[in-house]
Amino acid sequence: MQHLQTFITYVAVTVLLTATQTYAQEISSWQILETVGQPTARHEAAMVSYKGKLFLIGGRRINPVDVYDPATNTWTEKSKTPIELHHFQAVVHGDAIYLIGAMTGGWPRETPLEKVVVYYPELDQFKFVHSIPESRRRGGAGAVVYKDKIYIVGGITNGHWDGSRPWLDVYDPVTGAWTPKADAPHARDHFSAVVIGDKLYAAAGRTTSQKTGQGFDLTVAHCDVYDLKKQEWLSNDSPEIPTQRAGNMAIAIDGDLVVGGGESVAHVKAHDEVEVYSPETKTWSRLPNLNRGRHGSAFAIIDNYLYTASGCGNRGGKPELTSLERLKLPAGHNNGSPTKKLHTKTLSFIGPQTAEDDDDNPFTNFRLNVIFKHAASDRTFEVRGFYAADGDAANTSATTGNVWQARFTPDRSGDWTYQATLRHGTDVAIDDEPNSGTEIELDNAAGRFTVTNTTSDDVDFRNQPGRIVAKDGYFVFEGSDKRWLKGGTDSPENLLAFVDFDGTFRMQASDRDGEASTDEKIHRYESHLVDWKQGDPTWGQSGAKGKAIIGAFNYLASEGVNSAYFLTLNINGDGKDVWPYLKPDDFERFDCSKLDQWEIVFEHMQSRGIMLHVQTQETENETMLDNGDTGRLRKLYYRELIARFAHHPALVWNLGEENGPAEWTPVGQTPEQRIAMADYIKASDPYKHPILMHTHADSHSKDELLTPLLSAKSIDGLSFQVDQPESVHSELQKWIARSTKVGHRWMITMDETGPWMHGAVPDSEGGEHDGLRRNVLWGSLMGGAAGVEWYFGAKHPHNDLTSEDWRQRKRIWELTRIARTFFETHLRWWEMKPSDDLLSSKDGYCLSKPGEVYVVYLPVAGENRSLDLGKETGQWSVAWFNPRKGGNLTPGTIAIQEASSSFELGLPPDSGFEPGDDCVALVRKK
Structure with a gap:
């Protein structure tokens, strides 16, 4: 619901603002597509999305199946229906499309089908399967899938003549069993049903009665809601639809009910209104009107677009349409599901119109705080929000707007409430005094939502028992005894220097001794375009950006890689190509679209079981902000990172790469500055993610720099660098023992092995990687490490700054997966x-x-x-x-x-x- 409500609110508000009216209309209206080919003109048909394509099926007369492929913008004609099939809602179940509750024959005494019809897309074949009980046959019914069963609601038994029914039945596609349930409060036909969470919604429709001359008149005003868990109709939940109509489309998006199109006696033209009901707030709102009113069709979603096609343009049977139109949805919408445990909940609030470069800085002079409370316990989170430009900057690249957002991942199922406050004043963003500045009134400042459980054995971090935290020197899923062992990639460290991110470029090439050489080019990851899959996220107005980096993480996940280390700030360091700011020389303003694009990638990484190892600064940047202190600029930087990304359940904050003075950067942060930085992050992060510090490589530097940190309770451990692989095992044990002795056992992950010029070389040079496997991989895990990541040596192809292809080290991923699997299968390593x-x-x-x-x-x-x-x-x-x-x-x-x-x-x-x-x-x- 969060993404869709953001979109609705944005449209409703910005179209009223003269300065942004044209822009708002441009990004928030339905688009009629000019396609290669077109579908057969039809109405009273069904349309579904199946494996990234639209399937348009049935309608008056015997029509072919028309298939639209968004990747090629092409319609393709397939087999015709075996008989005339119309007035049905198609549903996808497994590898088939089910046509249930259909009619055949001509108006007004059409005949309901005797059997269920199934279409198999891969085979392009229709098949008549199970018989429908004679006493429950009807057409014009709604159909939905819930827990492998198909629910059929409403319908009419005698074509358009009469016989509207309130029936509800459950059909088992495996056995053919047909089970009647309790009747709905209202009879209805000519409508579409949807499932939202554990509830079925029957919305709009009519009780058609051509027998009495009331073919279009008797529209149904109220929705009916069926609790699928309790198996009962909810008598106290029957929302009234604002625009009564039948022959309408309906779909669930982000936990909301979306109803569009249709026909009625209100006017000859088909309805173009698209209305949205929120079960959480019990209110209706609007999406943009269709370009062409239509009835007798359907809605379907592919990627971030809502589609409709075909149908009839006027009340009755003419004109039949061939057009296809779509509406871009916010990135990350979850297509009908309510909020799930550990999944991102984004709340959006309309505040003052401003801009990234406004004199009244939206990043320093505004502070959005949202308090989330779990209704059944004392669990409370205070989450910082952020300026979000137009609320969809990842796609629009907007720099202006009036949307503020907060992201939250609830860690418990049940009901949650929220209360938001937006305050304004000079530097209020870094002022922790609750009443500093002046309060700006927000229309939707308070609300509630319901969270469902998602725990499973899937690698998706959002489906785990809890967030990953540090406990007794190891990673554990919070609230459980389930442990996690890291095996990831440390390179390229400038992962986010990617060509499809807005405002991203390399300030200058480098050929400095002690680091990898670079030219002016930033990452494209083109070799991983083949790994992007239909349905994976993208961004930009074209919906085509981001495929290469998304594909890269698909590949890494397929190899068992479960973490990735990356810098968010390297302005003065190696690469000079990653920063969250609007400009690399202005540390007070952030790039909304770039950071939203990062978020799309991070969300996908979490879904593929890849931890975010957020390296917050390079050693050359240690004193760039506030001369190393945790002052105004550093607080602002960390507040922004936490507000935008801390909601992810698997994330580690790293205080700095090779933190501390070095021969190439003799001026570095002091122990007191490191501790202050860690204390601030720990206090500001509502989720208390692990905080590590990346070390220098040699033993002497570790002794000097780490000893003063042993008593710092806010530092959870070390991101270890060792110059000689043979020393990994002993050095790990040394620092585990030292930290244990002071009562704060550090978690140590082996994240960079030297020598710096070699590290983990490509497979073409390293073969079986014998030294790394023996000394680093098994040496670290057998020494008590919480995991390992692999650094790509600076003087080899595909190095720490220039690597474009993770397949170059496929054998490393295999060896790491083998070691992890052994530990996870046979050991309780945290007890050893x-x-x-x-x-x-x-x-x-x-x-x-x-x-x-x-x-x-x-x-x-x-x-x-x-x-x-x-x-x-x-x-x-x-x-x-x-x-x-x-x-x-x-x-x-x-x-x-x-x-x-x-x-x-x-x-x-x-x-x-x-x-x-x-x-x-x-x-x-x-």
Whole structure:
């Protein structure tokens, strides 16, 4: 509902403003498309979206199926219906389109069908399937899908002559079972039904009676609402529709009911009104009118467009239309679903008309705060909002407007309320005093909404038990015992220097010693265009921008990559091509359209199970804002990042890349400045996301820079950089031990391995990446790390600043996925501790939970090793795992034996292991 209400409010308000009237009409009206080919003129037909295409089916006479492909803007003619089929609402179920409650024959005594008709798009075939009980046959009914069943409501038994019914039936497409339910409060026909959450809405329609000469007169004023969970009609929920009509279209968008088109006795021309009912607020509002009024058709959504096609332009049967028109919807609309747990809820508020560059700075001089409360508990969030230009800047590139927005991800199901305040005054945005400035009245300042559960085994972070937080040195889903292990990409660090983001360019090329060389070009990621899928998000007026970067994250997700590290500010550092500001030399104004485009990518990353590792500054930028202090500009910067992006459930704030003075940047932040920065982020972030700090590479710098931070409770851990791969395992344990000793065990993720010029090289150079696999991947996980990310060395192709193709390191993603899968399948790693001293040799790693399980990583197979089980008793099993190939555990030369202080591991099986290969032994008590 949030996106659609934003859109409605924007249209309603801005069209009244003379200065923006033309612009508002341009972006908020239906567009009649000039297509390649056109569909058969028809009405009393159905239209649905199926796998990114529109399917127009049926209508008076025997017509072909016409298919519209938005990707090519082309209509294609398919098979004809086996008989005349009209007056039905088609629904998609599985790989088929179901035609239920249809009629055949001519006016006014059409005959309802005896069987359900199914169309299979891939086969281009129709099939008559299950019989409809004779006593429940009718046409002109509404049909919806809910939990794999099809609900049929209303309809008329005797064509247009008479016989309107209030019936409700449930049809099982698998068994053909047909189950009558309680009658609706009102009989109706010639309408479309929709499902919103767990409720069915029957809206508009009429009780057609040509028998009495009332073919168009008897329109139904009230909607009927059926609770699908309780299986009962809601007698106290029967909203009255503002414009009575029949033969209308209806669809659910963002938890709202949208009703458009239709015919009535009000006028000869078909209706062009499009009205929207909000179940949350119990109010009606308007979308723009159709360009051409029509009835006897349908609405359908593909990507961010609402489509309608064909139909009849006047009351009755003529003229039949062939036109196709569409309305652009806000990016991220959720097509009918109510708010879901951990999914983004965007609230929009109409405030003063202003601009990104207005003298009265909208970023410093306005403060939107929204308090969200869970009705059934004491759970409360105070969320900061932001200036959003026209509310759809990602698509319009608007720099002006009067929309303020707040994004929220509710973490509990049930009812929530919100209360918003917008205040105005000099620098009120960074003033935490609640009553600073003057309050600006907001029309929709308070409201409520209902949240449904979404927990599943899907990788989508929005479907998990809770947000990811830091706990005892590891990642955990808040409110559960479910842990998460990171395996991601660290490069390119200037990921957001992407050509399709507004206002993005490289200030200057660089060939400085110690970093990757660059030219004037920024990222295009063209090799990943093939990975974009129909239905994935895009942005821009053309709806074509963003496909390459969205495709890139599709590819990474398919390889099991679950995190991505990226800078949001590198003005003075490597790349010089990423910033959130309107201009790179003005730190008080932000680029609304660019940041909204970032948000589209971030939302997609979350949906694909990829954590946002937000690196907030490069080391060269440490003193750029407030000379390193957390003063006016730094507070503004972090407030803006938090307001726009903190709602994402899987996000880490990183204080700075290689934070602290270095030989190439001798002036850096002090320990006190780092702690103040972390304290401010932790206090300002309503969700308390983990805060890490990226380290320098050498051990001496870590000792000097990290020791003063050990007592800082706001810093959750380290984003580790190590110059020599062989040192990863020992350095990790050193800092875990030191932080544990002071009572604040740091979470450490292994995020950059040196040397800086090499890092993780492309597969074409690295082969099996033996050193990285042994020393960094398994070395870090066996040392207590919470995960690993891979940095692309500066002196290799596809490096940390220039990489365009993540396929160049496909083997790295495979090896990381194999290691993660082993840990996630076989271990409770957060309960284990490094125990290398138990091994007879010193060239391996051991991780243990005494009394239960021991894991041994050996860099070289083929040598019999022993494990000191000390005082353990009983029998223990030994199974082997291949860290290069993955797969199942397999027995070796010793399967089971008694515990001892020199417990022999034996050798891994011959099959799958070669001499000199690394191997993993899993020792468990029987």
